[in-house]
Amino acid sequence: MRVVYSPAHLAHDVVTETVMGAVIPANEVPERAERIRTALEADGGFPIEAPTEHGTDPILAVHDPGLVRFIDEAWQAARAQSLDRPNLIADTFPNVRMFEGMSPEFQAGRPETHGAAGRAGWWGLDTANPLVAGTAGAARAAVDVALTVADLVLGGEHAAYGLCRPPGHHAARSMAGGYCFFNNAAIAAHALTRASAERVAILDVDYHHGNGTQQIFWRRGDVLYVSLHADPDRQYPYFLGRADETGEGEGSGANLNIPLPAGTTDDPYLAALDRGLAAIADTPGEVLVVSLGFDTYGHDPIGDFALTTAVYHECGRRTAALGRRLVILQEGGYHRPSLGANARAWLRGAEGRPYEPLPATGFGERGSDR
Ligand code: SP5
Ligand code: ZN
Numbered sequence: 001m002r003v004v005y006s007p008a009h010l011a012h013d014v015v016t017e018t019v020m021g022a023v024i025p026a027n028e029v030p031e032r033a034e035r036i037r038t039a040l041e042a043d044g045g046f047p048i049e050a051p052t053e054h055g056t057d058p059i060l061a062v063h064d065p066g067l068v069r070f071i072d073e074a075w076q077a078a079r080a081q082s083l084d085r086p087n088l089i090a091d092t093f094p095n096v097r098m099f100e101g102m103s104p105e106f107q108a109g110r111p112e113t114h115g116a117a118g119r120a121g122w123w124g125l126d127t128a129n130p131l132v133a134g135t136a137g138a139a140r141a142a143v144d145v146a147l148t149v150a151d152l153v154l155g156g157e158h159a160a161y162g163l164c165r166p167p168g169h170h171a172a173r174s175m176a177g178g179y180c181f182f183n184n185a186a187i188a189a190h191a192l193t194r195a196s197a198e199r200v201a202i203l204d205v206d207y208h209h210g211n212g213t214q215q216i217f218w219r220r221g222d223v224l225y226v227s228l229h230a231d232p233d234r235q236y237p238y239f240l241g242r243a244d245e246t247g248e249g250e251g252s253g254a255n256l257n258i259p260l261p262a263g264t265t266d267d268p269y270l271a272a273l274d275r276g277l278a279a280i281a282d283t284p285g286e287v288l289v290v291s292l293g294f295d296t297y298g299h300d301p302i303g304d305f306a307l308t309t310a311v312y313h314e315c316g317r318r319t320a321a322l323g324r325r326l327v328i329l330q331e332g333g334y335h336r337p338s339l340g341a342n343a344r345a346w347l348r349g350a351e352g353r354p355y356e357p358l359p360a361t362g363f364g365e366r367g368s369d370r
Contacts, residue, residue: 011134039340125177169210206293209241294333316349
């Protein structure tokens with residue numbers, strides 16, 4: 001299987017994030033993508049190539065021009081304001097109830113604020129999303145990775161994998177958040193609908209609900225969004241991801257959320273995956289975009305599921321058994337030692353190759369990973 005990767009992600013070199021007021025070591029770090037790249041190289045069956053540049057237009061087809069401007073300018077603007085920090089992290093966000101009782105027209109007329117902190121709050125969702133000097137370049141490269149994978153599949157590849165970093169599925173039309181800046185999967189899915197004039201499905205198996213992807217396609221009937229994730233009653237992004245969110249207008253019925261309990265193990269997870277895959281099989285379309293996360297793994301530091309490396313192979317196998325062409329894009333997954341083995345297992349499963357764990361990983365074999 002062909003793999004698209006760009007070293008531009010290395011410049012998004014975040015060191016800390018802020019969780020409930022505490023500064024903690026960052027989870028979404030360059031080592032993640034390098035671990036996956038190294039394992040796929042060691043496998044020998046995953047040729048790696050660079051993305052081609054697609055420019056800003058495909059991003060603007062999905063995102064607010066103001067968000068794109070913010071991401072492009074934020075670091076320089078913070079510097080110009082002498083904000084002497086290693087990263088830009090907002091602390092104040094426009095809570096929807098700030099505008100309670102004010103008309104939609106009045107709200108829409110509120111101007112963007114000018115200071116670096118206010119702008120970061122206006123365009124952001126949460127405090128765990130640091131922006132650094134290399135963020136804009138990395139975020140644009142991740143979009144190019146996703147669009148290049150879409151091109152490969154449109155050009156006849158049955159499946160291809162994009163090692164996107166930063167991830168994308170929490171980024172909504174006008175909002176970054178959750179380690180995400182541009183929604184790589186949504187941009188690719190939209191481009192696929194335009195190139196093929198067919199319906200496209202997205203299967204999101206990151207541990208977290210992809211609130212951004214759901215929001216972008218909420219009223220669209222041409223993109224089906226199916227997500228398996230931790231119940232937002234206990235887990236980020238808290239305010240979306242419940243089972244009763246099914247889309248509106250033309251998108252009515254084109255959104256399926258499958259929230260899962262803490263401690264979810266391989267077998268109940270596979271049953272939930274089968275439900276999601278059945279919904280996809282029920283809708284027409286040739287291409288499936290997979291938002292692939294490994295924060296469902298038993299040792300993930302921010303997740304609470306108990307999946308094993310072996311089950312990722314089976315997940316990849318069942319997903320490919322749909323018979324659709326696959327645009328597979330990396331989202332989250334924060335247990336660094338296992339990331340390479342987990343990605344390799346999923347992708348080998350999707351290709352119909354046997355699991356054959358690499359002995360050197362030390363993770364993922366025979367229950368040692370629980
Ligand atoms: C793409 C992706 O996976 N984004 C995830 C963003 C999660 N951000 C919130 C992190 C909250 C961490 N809570 C730590 C609890 C440790 N027990
Ligand atoms: Zn996640």
